[in-house]
Amino acid sequence: MLKNRRLTPNMVLLVIAILLILFPMLSGNKYYLRTITTLAIAIVLTSGFRLIALTGQLSIAQAAFMGVGAYCSTLLIMNLGWNSWICFFLAGFAAALTAGIVGFITLRIKEIYFAIATLALNELFRLIWVEWDTLFGGPAGIVNIPSPDPILGIHFGSVVSFYYIAVLLLFSATAMMLRIERSRIGLIFSSIREFDTLAASLGVNLIWEKVKAFMIACFFAGMAGALYAHLQHFISPVDFTLMDSVMFLLYGVIGGLESVWGPAVGCTVMIFIPVGLRLIPNYNPVIEPIIFGGILILVMRFCPGGLVGLFQKLVSDLKKTESQKGEQEHAAA
Amino acid sequence: MPLLEAEHLSIRFGGLKALDKLDIQIEEGEILGLIGPNGAGKSTFINVVSGFHKPSSGRITLNGENIVGLRMDQIASKGIIRTFQVSNLFMSSSVLRNIQVGFHLQSGIGFWGSILGNSKTRRQEQVLHEKALEISNLFNMGHLSNEMTANLPHGHQRELGVAMALAAEPKLLMLDEPVTGMIAEETLRFMNTIRAITKKKGTTTLLIEHDMKAVMGFCDRIVVLNFGKKIAEGTPEKIQKNQDVIKAYLGEKKDAQNPGPAS
Ligand SMILES: Nc1ncnc2c1ncn2[C@@H]1O[C@H](COP(=O)(O)OP(=O)(O)OP(=O)(O)O)[C@@H](O)[C@H]1O
Ligand SMILES: [Mg+2]
Numbered sequence: 263m264l265k266n267r268r269l270t271p272n273m274v275l276l277v278i279a280i281l282l283i284l285f286p287m288l289s290g291n292k293y294y295l296r297t298i299t300t301l302a303i304a305i306v307l308t309s310g311f312r313l314i315a316l317t318g319q320l321s322i323a324q325a326a327f328m329g330v331g332a333y334c335s336t337l338l339i340m341n342l343g344w345n346s347w348i349c350f351f352l353a354g355f356a357a358a359l360t361a362g363i364v365g366f367i368t369l370r371i372k373e374i375y376f377a378i379a380t381l382a383l384n385e386l387f388r389l390i391w392v393e394w395d396t397l398f399g400g401p402a403g404i405v406n407i408p409s410p411d412p413i414l415g416i417h418f419g420s421v422v423s424f425y426y427i428a429v430l431l432l433f434s435a436t437a438m439m440l441r442i443e444r445s446r447i448g449l450i451f452s453s454i455r456e457f458d459t460l461a462a463s464l465g466v467n468l469i470w471e472k473v474k475a476f477m478i479a480c481f482f483a484g485m486a487g488a489l490y491a492h493l494q495h496f497i498s499p500v501d502f503t504l505m506d507s508v509m510f511l512l513y514g515v516i517g518g519l520e521s522v523w524g525p526a527v528g529c530t531v532m533i534f535i536p537v538g539l540r541l542i543p544n545y546n547p548v549i550e551p552i553i554f555g556g557i558l559i560l561v562m563r564f565c566p567g568g569l570v571g572l573f574q575k576l577v578s579d580l581k582k583t584e585s586q587k588g589e590q591e592h593a594a595a
Numbered sequence: 596m597p598l599l600e601a602e603h604l605s606i607r608f609g610g611l612k613a614l615d616k617l618d619i620q621i622e623e624g625e626i627l628g629l630i631g632p633n634g635a636g637k638s639t640f641i642n643v644v645s646g647f648h649k650p651s652s653g654r655i656t657l658n659g660e661n662i663v664g665l666r667m668d669q670i671a672s673k674g675i676i677r678t679f680q681v682s683n684l685f686m687s688s689s690v691l692r693n694i695q696v697g698f699h700l701q702s703g704i705g706f707w708g709s710i711l712g713n714s715k716t717r718r719q720e721q722v723l724h725e726k727a728l729e730i731s732n733l734f735n736m737g738h739l740s741n742e743m744t745a746n747l748p749h750g751h752q753r754e755l756g757v758a759m760a761l762a763a764e765p766k767l768l769m770l771d772e773p774v775t776g777m778i779a780e781e782t783l784r785f786m787n788t789i790r791a792i793t794k795k796k797g798t799t800t801l802l803i804e805h806d807m808k809a810v811m812g813f814c815d816r817i818v819v820l821n822f823g824k825k826i827a828e829g830t831p832e833k834i835q836k837n838q839d840v841i842k843a844y845l846g847e848k849k850d851a852q853n854p855g856p857a858s
Contacts, residue, residue: 438710445709446695446702446720453696456685463645463679464763465671465700474706 282429286422295425299493301533302428306435306486308513308525310479313439315519316448317475318373318455322507323380324483326387327357329502331484332491333391333398336407346410350488357484358477365473384504391499403498407491424493431489435482436526442478443522451475512554516561518568527569532557596659598623598799599644599675599767604653605823606643613639614650615823621767626793626800628814628831630807632843635820637803638680641769645677646670657767672700674766678773680803683756686745690736693744693755694727697762730758733788750781757785761792768793769801774809782806786813811835819843 286295307324314321331353338344338352368379391398398404409419410427418427442448450471453461462468491497517528532554539545539553565572597620604617613636621627629637642648644655646667655663662670685693702723708716731740734754739747744755757773773789774782786809793800804810810817811831819827819834821843827834834840 441710441712445712445716446699446704447706447709449692449695450699452688453685456687457682459647459667460679460683460685461696461699462667463647463671463677464697464759465668465676466696467666467668 279433282432286425292421295421297533297537299421299425299428301529302432303486303490304510304513304529304533305432305526306482308510308517308529309435309439309522310483311510311514312519312522312525313442313451313475313479314472315514316451316455317472318458319369319472319476320373320377320511321380321476321479322377322504322511323384323387324479324510325502325504325506326384327361327480327483328487328490328506329387329391329497329499330357330360330480331487332497332502333404333487334484335488336404336491336497337397339408340404346408346488346492347413350410350485353488354481354485357487358481361476361480362473365476366469369469369472369476380507381504384502384507388499388503391502399498401499403496403501405496407495407497409495410492418492424489427489428493431482431485438478438482439522447474512558514568516558516568518565518570518572520567521570521574524568524570531569597621598658600654600656601640601644602654602656604640604643604650604655606639606648606650612823614643614653616653617820617823617825619818619825621799621801622816623799624797625815626790626802626813628810628817629801629803629820630805630810630817630834631820631826636823637820638771639823640820641677641771641801641803644670644769645675671763674764675769676760676763676765676767677769678756678760678771680771680775684744684752684759686743688744689741690731690744690747690755691724691727691740693759694730694762695723697759698723698726700763727762730762733792734758734785750777750785753777754785757789761798764796765798767799767801769803771803772805773802774804774806779808782809789813 282298285298289295307328311321311324334356335346335349335353338349339346344352364383368376368383371379392401395401409417412418416423418424442451450461450466454466454468454471458468487502490501494501513528513532514525515528516532517526518524535553535557536547536550539550540547561568565575567574599619599621601617601619604614604619605612606614615636617636617640619629619640629640631637639648643650644662646662646665646669650663653663654661657673657675662673662675665673685696688696702719704716704719704723708719728737728740731737734751734757736747736751736754736758739751744752747755753773753775757770760768760770770789774785777785789800790813792798802810802814811834814831817827817829817831817834818825819837819840826839826843827837829837
């Protein structure tokens with residue numbers, strides 16, 4: 263009886279999804295709408311980071327792939343006048359293709375070198391955007407990026423419309439991650455992280471599987487980049503820096519990389535903490551990096567599984583004590 | 596034509612010749628035992644055939660086709676599957692998930708099938724799930740299928756390593772000391788299971804084992820290595836009487852590895 267009434271993870275998800283869909287109708291607060299839009303983009307990026315981590319690799323270039331998508335879509339729209347919705351997908355494909363090429367070269371090397379290679383890659387992309395100013399607009403970036411083209415008479419450009427595009431992107435990325443997680447794709451990805459030689463001995467093509475994870479992650483990063491460009495109406499190399507890539511790593515680690523929900527939890531907590539702190543009068547955001555660093559150290563020291571790992575541990579402990587209590591009652595009766 | 600043929604196979608580790616101009620032929624359908632004292636090069640042979648190590652020189656052919664220089668997964672996809680002497684499992688995954696990875700080459704489920712999770716994929720997944728249960732039952736692990744592998748008793752862990760390899764439906768199965776650390780009855784039961792499955796499916800098997808009873812009782816033919824060289828080859832009866840083999844083993848002090856009815 264009690265069991266039937268218990269909240270299942272799927273129900274919690276459904277409630278969150280419905281709340282996200284209804285939120286703009288419940289609250290017109292533009293600041294919160296924008297924050298959640300940013301949050302959705304961050305979750306998409308961090309989920310990609312986690313997907314790559316599932317194969318045992320750390321990519322510290324996810325912001326650069328977001329930039330690849332942003333520049334690709336922006337240039338196609340502004341220089342060639344292509345439809346922004348087509349460019350939205352092309353941005354994903356461009357980022358995935360770039361990841362494929364980079365991946366086939368760099369994923370042959372051992373894990374730590376891949377992390378370093380992606381770190382360098384993020385800088386490389388930034389330099390290209392800065393130096394090749396005839397195409398990418400240099401340090402000043404590209405301004406006056408239009409809003410997405412209207413579909414069936416619906417216009418996009420308001421804060422609410424961006425919110426819904428971001429939420430849609432978040433839902434599709436999450437659905438993809440869940441399918442991967444629950445299918446053989448995720449099984450094979452994590453087998454590589456757990457024991458690559460054993461996986462290879464059973465026929466798993468290590469390079470191709472790692473490249474696959476990298477490409478899927480970057481596909482969504484590219485789409486998120488295209489959305490970001492429309493949202494800001496302005497992009498420049500400082501939007502896609504190494505520091506941003508490191509932030510996605512940080513969100514992932516704090517939320518927990520073991521669980522598919524880790525990125526969402528990590529991003530939500532870390533993006534809403536500053537929002538909360540700014541409610542404090544005379545608060546100076548300069549100390550934020552210190553707070554973030556402190557949280558990271560605490561999480562890594564006390565819950566290596568991240569916040570989701572901590573939660574799962576608490577729940578399983580609770581269940582244990584509950585079942586022990588049940589046994590005692592049973593024995594007493 | 597033999598299924599697998601190694602010709603003049605050599606590999607050096609620094610100054611050490613772990614395999615020295617080795618010629619081995621494995622015939623289709625046979626269970627070939629590979630024995631020899633510690634450090635003879637038995638595991639190295641499996642490592643070279645499976646593509647884990649590149650040979651310094653020599654040829655390896657499968658059905659006449661060269662396989663030297665291929666990656667491990669390419670060799671596996673040609674039907675050569677090996678187990679590892681030590682640490683051969685995904686320890687933090689369940690028993691079923693281990694076996695499921697073994698299905699990688701056979702699953703028939705593609706990328707989009709997995710993503711869409713359509714009815715065809717679900718059917719295929721159901722079939723694989725049943726097959727995985729079946730395999731775990733073969734090794735009396737059906738009741739443990741959701742258990743984390745690290746929590747299994749040692750014997751079951753050794754069995755699971757072989758179960759995964761069998762899940763890949765190999766043409767040539769190479770087992771590196773599968774019964775290490777098992778007690779006599781376990782060994783007997785396990786070896787009988789392996790023999791029954793491989794004979795039924797016509798799987799060619801290479802068995803490395805120090806347990807002489809297991810080797811002598813279960814192999815059709817035996818090759819003996821010492822210092823990377825083949826010192827004898829023949830039926831179990833012939834090998835047991837071979838003077839060079841006895842000498843090679845007596846040169847070693849560890850009694851447990853003496854050939855003969857003991858151990
Ligand atoms: N990767 C390696 N690097 C250096 N030397 C190695 C390597 N692998 C094996 N050797 C050496 O090659 C020789 C053969 O080793 P191998 O593991 O093949 O022996 P084995 O016959 O399997 O012995 P055991 O019965 O103890 O398992 C040994 O002297 C070993 O030290
Ligand atoms: Mg060995």
